Amino acid sequence: xxxxxxxxxxxxxxxxxxxxxxxxxxxxxxxxxxxxxxxxxxxxxxxxxxxxxxxxxxxxxxxxxxxxxxxxxxxxxxxxxxxxxxxxxxxxxxxxxxxxxxxxxxxxxxxxxxxxxxxxxxxxxxxxxxxxxxxxxxxxxxxxxxxxxxxxxxxxxxxxxxxxxxxxxxxxxxxxxxxxxxxxxxxxxxxxxxxxxxxxxxxxxxxxxxxxxxxxxxxxxxxxxxxxxxxxxxxxxxxxxxxxxxxxxxxxxxxxxxxxxxxxxxxxxxxxxxxxxxxxxxxxxxxxxxxxxxxxxxxxxxxxxxxxxxxxxxxxxxxxxxxxxxxxxxxxxxxxxx
Numbered sequence: 074x075x076x077x078x079x080x081x082x083x084x085x086x087x088x089x090x091x092x093x094x095x096x097x098x099x100x101x102x103x104x105x106x107x108x109x110x111x112x113x114x115x116x117x118x119x120x121x122x123x124x125x126x127x128x129x130x131x132x133x134x135x136x137x138x139x140x141x142x143x144x145x146x147x148x149x150x151x152x153x154x155x156x157x158x159x160x161x162x163x164x165x166x167x168x169x170x171x172x173x174x175x176x177x178x179x180x181x182x183x184x185x186x187x188x189x190x191x192x193x194x195x196x197x198x199x200x201x202x203x204x205x206x207x208x209x210x211x212x213x214x215x216x217x218x219x220x221x222x223x224x225x226x227x228x229x230x231x232x233x234x235x236x237x238x239x240x241x242x243x244x245x246x247x248x249x250x251x252x253x254x255x256x257x258x259x260x261x262x263x264x265x266x267x268x269x270x271x272x273x274x275x276x277x278x279x280x281x282x283x284x285x286x287x288x289x290x291x292x293x294x295x296x297x298x299x300x301x302x303x304x305x306x307x308x309x310x311x312x313x314x315x316x317x318x319x320x321x322x323x324x325x326x327x328x329x330x331x332x333x334x335x336x337x338x339x340x341x342x343x344x345x346x347x348x349x350x351x352x353x354x355x356x357x358x359x360x361x362x363x364x365x366x367x368x369x370x371x372x373x374x375x376x377x378x379x380x381x382x383x384x385x386x387x388x389x390x391x392x393x394x395x396x397x398x399x400x401x402x403x404x405x406x407x408x409x410x411x
Contacts, residue, residue, distance in 0.1 A: 076374040077122040077142075078170025080163045081129060082107070088113075089167040090120065095175050100164065105129060110136050117142075123174040124184055125149040134184055147179040150340065183308060184366030192275075193301045196344040199294075206261040209254050216251065220244050233259060272297050285393050287402035289363040290356030295348045299393050302342045306398040312411050319346050321387040337383060346386070353385035364405045365389070 076097060080087045082105070090099040099330050103113045114120075114137060121143045124130045134144035151263070173179050185193075210232050222242045227235045233255055240248050276297045278281040285296035302319075309315050316322050319342060324335040357369050357378075365388065373381035391411045396403060 075118070075120045076171050076175040077120045078167040078172070079122055079124045079133070080167040080170065081124060081127050082163065086133075087163040087167040089164070089171045091171045091175055092166075093175065095172050097168065097171075100168070105133070107136055107299040111140065114142060115140050119143065121145060121174055121355070122269060123147055123170045123179055125170070131184055131187075131190060144184075145174070145181050147181065148182050148183050183304075186305065189301065189304065193342075193344075195268060195272055195275075196298050196301070196348075199265060199272070200344045200347065202261055202265050202268065205260055206265065209258050209261070213251055213254055213258075216247075217243065220247065228264065271398060281397065284396060284400070284402060288389065288392055288396065289361065289365055289403070290352045291389065292352075293394065295352045296393075298345045298348045299390070300397075302345045303394065303397070306394055308309060309394060312394050315390050315394040316387040319348070319349070319387075319390055321346060321383060321390060349389050350382060353382045353389060356385065357382065358369065365392070 074094070075090050075092055077090045078215075079086055085102050085104045087102050088100070089097060092098055101113070103109050110133075114122075119141050122137055123145045124133055124147070126146050126149055130146050134146055139146040170179075206229060210229060213232075215238065217224050217236075217239065220243065222234075222239050225235045226238055236255060273293045276293045279297075279300075282293060282296045285291055285299065286293060303309075303315065309318065313322075317338070318340075320338045320340040322338060324338050326333045326335070344354055352370065356363070356366050357373070359366070365385065368388070369381050369385040372384055376384075388411065392403070395411060
């Protein structure tokens with residue numbers, strides 16, 4: 074069997090094929106298009122092909138699998154032979170990937186099906202819209218503040234109403250200049266609401282989503298996002314592994330006598346990590362009492378609001394995983410045990 078390392082680029086990719094003794098058989102490039110991939114790999118006997126995880130890696134793996142090959146998507150953060158190399162270029166990266174593939178020294182990651190990837194795109198779209206709205210709101214606040222006008226603190230949905238309250242305080246003609254941004258914010262509000270309706274409609278009759286919503290602070294959007302990303306609770310040995318998978322655990326440097334913890338790793342799915350953090354923030358501010366909220370507030374008194382919010386988000390991921398694993402609704406004792 075031959076082994077291939079594929080170093081993905083934006084438009085084209087370098088690949089290197091080696092045999093059982095890691096001798097180079099072929100080195101070349103191929104455009105990242107289905108037609109060109111078939112022309113290069115369609116008539117070659119079955120190979121084990123390794124691809125570093127990136128924006129296009131799962132699509133590339135699907136194309137190669139359809140040709141009869143065995144694609145493997147690996148974690149780029151754990152390919153140290155490439156990341157720490159003093160001499161680094163695409164051709165050499167492809168060769169190193171091929172050699173590591175033959176030696177079976179790569180950390181393979183789970184490959185979601187295309188329908189799962191498409192379903193998750195709703196959350197990516199929603200995340201992009203929300204971030205765009207936040208950027209525009211900050212722009213309006215900054216412009217108003219530059220002229221000594223302070224827009225009252227409020228929710229994002231009521232921001233345009235808050236602008237209307239202070240519009241008379243703005244310098245002559247400034248309200249006209251801000252109109253395009255305000256119109257864009259209004260349209261973004263409508264698009265975000267539409268995304269929310271789509272997610273809620275899709276989750277309406279889903280038993281799993283209903284089960285996860287029994288956890289305090291978790292609504293259909295958070296539950297659906299978590300379910301789409303985790304996909305199968307059996308993929309993880311523990312709730313701690315789920316928190317690490319979503320990048321909610323602190324980074325650690327331990328060598329010799331040095332043992333230093335840093336900020337959270339932020340690896341894994343950004344949208345679900347953000348949703349869990351928003352859910353944690355909402356839970357800490359709500360008037361509804363729960364043992365999770367009490368735990369977070371006691372932690373807040375010791376380490377501060379930001380760390381407590383992230384810790385609660387991590388706790389939520391662990392609780393949701395345990396509920397899914399056991400097929401049981403939320404119980405107070407569950408959160409205390411984790």
